Amino acid sequence: MSSATSAGKTPARVTFSYLTSNSLGVVRKLNSVLFPVKYSEKYYKEILAPEVEEFCQLVYYNDIPVGNFTCRLESEPKGRTSLYLMTMGILAPYRSRGVGSQVMKALLDSVTQSQSPKIGRIYLHVQVSNTAGKAFYERHGFKEASVHKDYYKKIEPGDAWVLEKVFTDPSVS
Amino acid sequence: MPPPSLPIPAKRALPSKEATLFRELLTLYETRQLKKGLKTADLILKKYPEHGETLCMKGLLLTHMGRREEGIDLVKKGMRFDLTSHICWHVFGLIQKGEKNYEEALKSYTQALRFDKENLNILRDSAHLQTQLRIFDALVETRHTLLRLRPNLRQNWVALAVAYHLNGELDEARKVLEQYESILKDVPDYDVEHSEMLLYHVALLEEVGQFSEALSLLDTNAKARLIIDRTAVMERRARLLTKLGNVEEAEHAWKALIQQNSDCRDYYKGYLSIKGVDLDTMSEEARQETVRILRTFSEQPPKATVPRRLALEYSKGDEFKELVEPYLFSGLSKGIPSLFVDLKDLYKDQDKQRVIEELVEDASSSSTPSEPPTTYLWSLYFLSQHYLHLRQYSRALNLLDIAISHTPTLPELYTCKARVLKRSGDTYGAAQSLNDARLLDLQDRFLNTKCAKYRLRAGLSDEAQEIFGLFTKKDAPTPASDLEDMQSLMFLTEDGDSHNRSGRLAMALKRYVAVQKTFNEFEDDQYDFHGYSLRKFTINIYMNLVSWEDQARSHPAHVHAAIEGARIFVRVHDNPALRNPQASSGQLTDAGKKAKKRAKKAAQKIQEDPKKTATSANEDKGLEAPAPKDDDPDGTKLLASSEGLEIAAKLLQPLVNLELPSIRLWVTVYDVAVRRKKYLQAVKALLHASTLDPADPEVHVRLVEIRKLWSILPQPPAAPIGSTTSEILEELIPSSTNLETYNAEYLQRGGTSASIVLSAAKASQVLGAPEDEVSSMVFNLFNPDVNLSIKISVEALSYLKVIHSPRVDEFRSRLDSKFELSTIFKPSSEFEAYRKQAIGSSFDMDGGEYVPQ
Numbered sequence A: 001m002s003s004a005t006s007a008g009k010t011p012a013r014v015t016f017s018y019l020t021s022n023s024l025g026v027v028r029k030l031n032s033v034l035f036p037v038k039y040s041e042k043y044y045k046e047i048l049a050p051e052v053e054e055f056c057q058l059v060y061y062n063d064i065p066v067g068n069f070t071c072r073l074e075s076e077p078k079g080r081t082s083l084y085l086m087t088m089g090i091l092a093p094y095r096s097r098g099v100g101s102q103v104m105k106a107l108l109d110s111v112t113q114s115q116s117p118k119i120g121r122i123y124l125h126v127q128v129s130n131t132a133g134k135a136f137y138e139r140h141g142f143k144e145a146s147v148h149k150d151y152y153k154k155i156e157p158g159d160a161w162v163l164e165k166v167f168t169d170p171s172v173s
Numbered sequence B: 001m002p003p004p005s006l007p008i009p010a011k012r013a014l015p016s017k018e019a020t021l022f023r024e025l026l027t028l029y030e031t032r033q034l035k036k037g038l039k040t041a042d043l044i045l046k047k048y049p050e051h052g053e054t055l056c057m058k059g060l061l062l063t064h065m066g067r068r069e070e071g072i073d074l075v076k077k078g079m080r081f082d083l084t085s086h087i088c089w090h091v092f093g094l095i096q097k098g099e100k101n102y103e104e105a106l107k108s109y110t111q112a113l114r115f116d117k118e119n120l121n122i123l124r125d126s127a128h129l130q131t132q133l134r135i136f137d138a139l140v141e142t143r144h145t146l147l148r149l150r151p152n153l154r155q156n157w158v159a160l161a162v163a164y165h166l167n168g169e170l171d172e173a174r175k176v177l178e179q180y181e182s183i184l185k186d187v188p189d190y191d192v193e194h195s196e197m198l199l200y201h202v203a204l205l206e207e208v209g210q211f212s213e214a215l216s217l218l219d220t221n222a223k224a225r226l227i228i229d230r231t232a233v234m235e236r237r238a239r240l241l242t243k244l245g246n247v248e249e250a251e252h253a254w255k256a257l258i259q260q261n262s263d264c265r266d267y268y269k270g271y272l273s274i275k276g277v278d279l280d281t282m283s284e285e286a287r288q289e290t291v292r293i294l295r296t297f298s299e300q301p302p303k304a305t306v307p308r309r310l311a312l313e314y315s316k317g318d319e320f321k322e323l324v325e326p327y328l329f330s331g332l333s334k335g336i337p338s339l340f341v342d343l344k345d346l347y348k349d350q351d352k353q354r355v356i357e358e359l360v361e362d363a364s365s366s367s368t369p370s371e372p373p374t375t376y377l378w379s380l381y382f383l384s385q386h387y388l389h390l391r392q393y394s395r396a397l398n399l400l401d402i403a404i405s406h407t408p409t410l411p412e413l414y415t416c417k418a419r420v421l422k423r424s425g426d427t428y429g430a431a432q433s434l435n436d437a438r439l440l441d442l443q444d445r446f447l448n449t450k451c452a453k454y455r456l457r458a459g460l461s462d463e464a465q466e467i468f469g470l471f472t473k474k475d476a477p478t479p480a481s482d483l484e485d486m487q488s489l490m491f492l493t494e495d496g497d498s499h500n501r502s503g504r505l506a507m508a509l510k511r512y513v514a515v516q517k518t519f520n521e522f523e524d525d526q527y528d529f530h531g532y533s534l535r536k537f538t539i540n541i542y543m544n545l546v547s548w549e550d551q552a553r554s555h556p557a558h559v560h561a562a563i564e565g566a567r568i569f570v571r572v573h574d575n576p577a578l579r580n581p582q583a584s585s586g587q588l589t590d591a592g593k594k595a596k597k598r599a600k601k602a603a604q605k606i607q608e609d610p611k612k613t614a615t616s617a618n619e620d621k622g623l624e625a626p627a628p629k630d631d632d633p634d635g636t637k638l639l640a641s642s643e644g645l646e647i648a649a650k651l652l653q654p655l656v657n658l659e660l661p662s663i664r665l666w667v668t669v670y671d672v673a674v675r676r677k678k679y680l681q682a683v684k685a686l687l688h689a690s691t692l693d694p695a696d697p698e699v700h701v702r703l704v705e706i707r708k709l710w711s712i713l714p715q716p717p718a719a720p721i722g723s724t725t726s727e728i729l730e731e732l733i734p735s736s737t738n739l740e741t742y743n744a745e746y747l748q749r750g751g752t753s754a755s756i757v758l759s760a761a762k763a764s765q766v767l768g769a770p771e772d773e774v775s776s777m778v779f780n781l782f783n784p785d786v787n788l789s790i791k792i793s794v795e796a797l798s799y800l801k802v803i804h805s806p807r808v809d810e811f812r813s814r815l816d817s818k819f820e821l822s823t824i825f826k827p828s829s830e831f832e833a834y835r836k837q838a839i840g841s842s843f844d845m846d847g848g849e850y851v852p853q
Helices: A002-009 A024-033 A043-047 A050-055 A098-113 A131-139 B014-030 B034-047 B053-062 B068-081 B084-100 B103-113 B120-132 B134-148 B154-166 B170-183 B192-207 B211-223 B230-244 B247-260 B265-274 B284-299 B305-314 B317-334 B339-348 B350-365 B375-390 B395-405 B410-425 B427-440 B445-455 B459-469 B479-485 B489-501 B505-525 B527-535 B538-552 B556-574 B581-584 B590-614 B645-660 B663-676 B679-692 B697-712 B717-730 B737-747 B754-766 B771-782 B790-802 B810-820 B828-839
Strands: A013-016 A055-063 A064-076 A078-091 A119-128 A143-148 A160-166
Touching: A002 B410, A002 B663, A013 A098, A024 A064, A024 A078, A024 B427, A050 A064, A050 A098, A055 A098, A055 B527, A064 B697, A078 A098, A078 B247, A098 A119, A098 A131, A119 A131, A119 B120, A119 B265, A131 A143, A131 A160, A131 B556, A160 B265, B014 B034, B014 B053, B014 B192, B034 B053, B053 B068, B053 B084, B053 B192, B068 B084, B084 B103, B103 B120, B120 B134, B120 B154, B120 B527, B134 B154, B154 B170, B154 B192, B154 B527, B154 B538, B192 B211, B192 B230, B192 B538, B211 B230, B230 B265, B230 B410, B247 B265, B265 B284, B284 B305, B305 B317, B305 B339, B317 B350, B317 B375, B339 B375, B339 B771, B350 B375, B375 B410, B410 B427, B410 B445, B427 B445, B445 B459, B445 B489, B459 B479, B459 B489, B459 B828, B479 B489, B489 B505, B489 B556, B505 B527, B505 B538, B505 B556, B505 B645, B527 B538, B538 B556, B556 B645, B556 B663, B590 B754, B645 B663, B663 B679, B663 B697, B679 B697, B679 B717, B697 B717, B697 B737, B737 B754, B754 B771, B754 B790, B771 B790, B771 B810, B790 B810
Parallel strands: A078 A119
Antiparallel strands: A013 A055, A055 A064, A064 A078, A119 A160, A143 A160
């Protein structure tokens, strides 16, 4: 099947799009397949907020939605802002193809480019059984900050690593 | 205006002051200064209250101002005072034309012309009416008169040619154009109108078969830059050269066209046609030559799909495999959703079908890491459609489930699953699956509409309206009324069918009649073009319009609506209890009640409307009669009409005129005619049907029925009709036939066909067999050698209900177990649960709603 392999060589297109209320069905569908957690209606309302537009997107592989990432902005003491990565996932058949890294790169770019608010750090939870997940984030500069005991209520194991990446503001240093 | 041809009667003559006022009145009307016009008319009428022409003009003004009834009364009054005035008749004609009563309007215009033979306005309007009514010989005469009166007007020449053309006198038409061209002077450069006229002349010559004259006319004028539509010149040139057999130049011409638009199938077909290529009759050498040519085109830039696809049609065996493989894999890796639809035409050839199946099976047997997972996904999708096409529903469903668990976010997988479920008789599951697809992209109009359609298929009329309502005008009384205004044939047909299946005959009829009305509007719409197209010299496209209009009613939506509408009247005639809305609506669901309430509200709103508009009477409302208010919002009055069969006959008449080759049409015409005791019409219809297929099951029942009926008729119709009917009937089924044997033999011949088994059962019921015998004949559908489809099953089930068989429920439950995937044969007590399932989603989510951006 010579022609088939030659077609396979054309690089796949990975693209992103902002969420709208009309594409929320895809996000719901992906979440239900990707994560063992059922997300609340409040979550689905929050991710549509215009402030987080850059940080909540759908991921397409050859024009088919195969993943998403969603974040929430959190204010911290001293007027600093953190970005909490709520979900990030790619459908199983599309993993190990560099899609995740492209997603992470796009997300980190958005974070560093964000001016108002300026984002001081990005952090997330990873279930302690998910070593591959942890390794992925560490490759992208995340560090283990702590272990959150009994973070998950309904799944085992309940503990989670808190991984974070801190950005130093060039204007301060 | 030319001087009147008759002496002015005393009562029309006005003194000079009023005569001036009257002339003023005419100008005011021409310029649509309605209010001023009305004042002027009143001034004249104050002194001469019986002046017919003024009365008519005042009536016309009032009609324009929306005071229609008052206006028409005045026009009629004015007519009575002055029956020999062309103005009065003209006004009357205008009013009738406004009511779309073209026949009567033409009569009035003809009267007007008697009193003012050379009135240009009236002549022009008459010509339009004659075209609308297709009275072409009179049209030629009118156009002649117009040309004689105004030979300096260019359009009058072309109009006469067109009139001759429509009347079938092509040679006369050609002569008119030739003479016109010979006297024409000073044509400006790049004149589109003149270019169109010349192209029309070329087309005319082509139509009469004078190809070389056509070609030289085309070439001369193209070179002189008088014909400026370059593409049209090239296309016609190529076609004419082909018809003339000028192979070398034709080849060149088609190649040039392909260069210009390499995605136009017709160009390749044209190119191949000079090679004497015809797929059905072509020789082996010609076939190979064709493939060779197409391969050459495929390899040349610009890279187009069309020659590759065409080569698949002409190639065979190993060469086909060699060509189809890259075609398939480029489609699968690009993710072209329509790939299967594009290729399924090749399945006519069993070998090609097998080759494609093998190739895609291979590709989808595993997901190889070297290829993007989407290629694997699209091949699963392709294969699902493939097995759906081959009616291997379980296999298709399995593949779709694999695909959905691989990538659950591709709407196409859910729409395909919906189609598989629909075909396997699970209309509720189908509606649910399409809702799943819709939830993935709430702003996709296609998915929303399709979902609404599937809900209608599942009998969920109200739930469907909710979705249709997302895209209709927000201030429309109901989504349905807006869709009717928008002439959505899909909606009217599907909603009508949905009501029809659920036994809500009145609403079904209402929708079918709305389809009919839409086509009436199509027919009326052409009127303006009779004037406009000639004025603008868009003649070529206008000729297409006229012939399209003549065939418009053969459109499938119109045919379907007319036949199903007529069949409802037949059913109601046979069982008058269906007329009763309670009986016909069956169990009125909550949804049904809600719909009824809404329809009532809508009707009220429409009734309130005229009041609102009547207050502002100053602007021009035109002459078109406003749509009468709907006093039958749910169709019950129409359904209960005592003239149902006559209305049915009228519904069918346009199709009878078109002599459509549809068995269902002719048996319906028969059903209506035989109940109206129009026996000659009935046997003629049956003859039509029988010519199409003498062994058709629907024809068989009726042959038996009419033969039986004829033999026991107390008094045959009078001489000419009676004997002609007899003769045709004798031809269809001889009087010596033993009908029982005839029916038994029919069954024996076609006993494995479900529709024949059912038809024989129906025929034996016609012949007086007892109900239990008929029922058990229907139950023979379950014999293992009978190929029973869902469609026939549904028909058989409703037939058992019609003959009040006590075994209806037994039949239903046997169908339920026979068609495992189906839900349509479930007991009605389970309906509510299925309804909930159908409008829900298989995803874990709340029902989404489309939000306009």
